[in-house]
Amino acid sequence: MSALILAMVVLLAVVLIGAALVAIKGKSLPIAILSAGLVSLIASVLFLVLAAPDVAMTEAAIGSGLTTFLFFFVLSRVRGGEND
Amino acid sequence: MIKRAAALLLLTIIGGIFFTLLTGYSADENLNLTAQYYAENTAKDIGAANIVTAIIVTYRGLDTLGEVTVLFLAAAIVGLVLARSRGAGAAQTVKAPVGELLTTGSHSLLPLILLLGIYIFVNGHLTPGGGFQGGAVVASAMLLLLLANPVKRFNHRLISIIESFSGFSYVVIGVLGLLLAGGFLDNRILPIGEFGQLFSAGAIPLIYSLIGLKVGAEFSSILSNLSEAEEL
Numbered sequence: 001m002s003a004l005i006l007a008m009v010v011l012l013a014v015v016l017i018g019a020a021l022v023a024i025k026g027k028s029l030p031i032a033i034l035s036a037g038l039v040s041l042i043a044s045v046l047f048l049v050l051a052a053p054d055v056a057m058t059e060a061a062i063g064s065g066l067t068t069f070l071f072f073f074v075l076s077r078v079r080g081g082e083n084d
Numbered sequence: 085m086i087k088r089a090a091a092l093l094l095l096t097i098i099g100g101i102f103f104t105l106l107t108g109y110s111a112d113e114n115l116n117l118t119a120q121y122y123a124e125n126t127a128k129d130i131g132a133a134n135i136v137t138a139i140i141v142t143y144r145g146l147d148t149l150g151e152v153t154v155l156f157l158a159a160a161i162v163g164l165v166l167a168r169s170r171g172a173g174a175a176q177t178v179k180a181p182v183g184e185l186l187t188t189g190s191h192s193l194l195p196l197i198l199l200l201g202i203y204i205f206v207n208g209h210l211t212p213g214g215g216f217q218g219g220a221v222v223a224s225a226m227l228l229l230l231l232a233n234p235v236k237r238f239n240h241r242l243i244s245i246i247e248s249f250s251g252f253s254y255v256v257i258g259v260l261g262l263l264l265a266g267g268f269l270d271n272r273i274l275p276i277g278e279f280g281q282l283f284s285a286g287a288i289p290l291i292y293s294l295i296g297l298k299v300g301a302e303f304s305s306i307l308s309n310l311s312e313a314e315e316l
Binding site: 054069070080 | 132136204212213214216217220221223224227231303306307310311313
């Protein structure tokens with residue numbers, strides 16, 4: 001693994017942890033959903049770097065694509081509940 | 085207070101476990117015994133260029149059947165739970181029109197995304213990806229369709245026909261493997277063919293296309309059920 005790729009991976013890992021913290025601690029639900037999607041997107045890039053393209057494809061399509069919108073669909077259904 | 089202490093203790097234990105794993109890690113020089121078997125025999129026995137696919141569809145085919153069943157159950161339960169809230173002839177809520185950009189973009193992107201999904205599962209034995217990934221990409225095309233036109237209704241009968249047909253054929257191919265070749269889901273019921281060609285690796289392209297259709301239909305049905313559910 002060359003130094004450039006290693007630096008990129010470390011940067012991505014830091015952003016991943018930051019996005020995960022935003023998803024847990026953030027006050028706004030839409031932003032939390034978007035950061036959870038970002039976590040999956042970065043994880044899929046990391047899988048690709050680790051030479052697992054099959055897993056990366058699944059993570060990108062299901063983790064960051066479908067589940068993000070699934071959460072938005074559900075959010076629009078529960079809007080107006082007790083705790084919003 | 086005691087809750088917080090317990091959480092901290094748990095975190096420390098988990099951190100300790102991972103730390104010892106990390107310090108004790110050294111990259112293997114050679115493949116382990118199982119991996120070596122797969123690396124040496126896949127091309128000869130199965131004829132698939134993608135070893136991951138050979139393992140998922142043939143060596144561990146029964147596990148994949150289980151996974152597909154789990155996904156089917158999830159889709160069925162979503163349908164069951166949401167069917168109650170889908171009132172018959174309920175008042176259609178007027179939704180804000182979607183943007184021009186999304187409508188035009190979806191028209192030009194939809195065929196490309198569908199084609200990519202089909203390419204991924206048809207070439208599952210040659211390139212990375214396969215039925216699950218291809219099916220998810222096909223379903224994301226359906227998601228784009230729903231986003232561009234929120235009042236769009238999918239044909240549920242068509243989705244369930246595709247879903248049941250592919251599931252049934254998958255099991256029939258598995259039983260054929262039991263009768264004609266070495267065991268359940270053996271891919272050698274069709275000729276292995278030339279390594280690296282599209283029509284090779286026996287029944288793998290067929291099985292993976294069926295899995296792709298099934299997964300795509302299941303995800304689409306989950307999405308359309310969620311989008312059709314009336315306000316609770």
